[in-house]
Amino acid sequence: MKEIKIESILTVYDNIEELPTDVSKLMDQATLARKNSYSPYSKFSVGAAILLDNNEVVLGSNQENASYPSGLCAERTAIYYAGSQYPEAKILKMAIVAGSRIRQTITPIPPCGACRQAIAEYEVKQVAPIEIYFMGETGKVVKSHSLANLLPLVFDKSVL
Ligand code: THU
Secondary structure, eight states: OOOOOOOOOEEEESSGGGSOHHHHHHHHHHHHHHTTOBOTTTOEEEEEEEEETTSOEEEEEOBOOSSGGGOBOHHHHHHHHHHHHOTTOOEEEEEEEEEESSSOOOSOOOOOHHHHHHHHHHHHHHTSOOEEEEEOSSSOEEEESOSGGGSSSOOOGGGO
């Protein structure tokens, strides 16, 4: 028997101004995307902005449904749009801004497990890391240098 230790390394920026300019612009776009969130049930709005290697930026926001499980998170809305519109492009970075409309959200909000799994698929497909940046409405920004760093023991095509 042995124990295995798995570590994730995150970079924490104090605020959006500390980010490199291209990333702070991407965060601004995620903030814009968040305005299109359709979230009458949770009142939790999320925006995502993806930068591709062809310089296109793809936006997404969470889209809810009266049949709750039919809704989709912002990250998956954006990444499936990117995959369907630009199947050859590599995804360089994803910025995520999230927060409740009922109370202030100042802690960084990481992507949910289902979104991590969806993003992992594209990271494996393109054989190159996708940088993930996430924050609340304001305050600190967390960077992960790859999706794999956020989802150790990923289930991917290598096991099929
Ligand atoms: N949501 C996202 O858009 N992304 C996540 O990573 C977590 C949750 C959405 C789904 C739902 O519309 C609302 O936030 C509350 O869960």
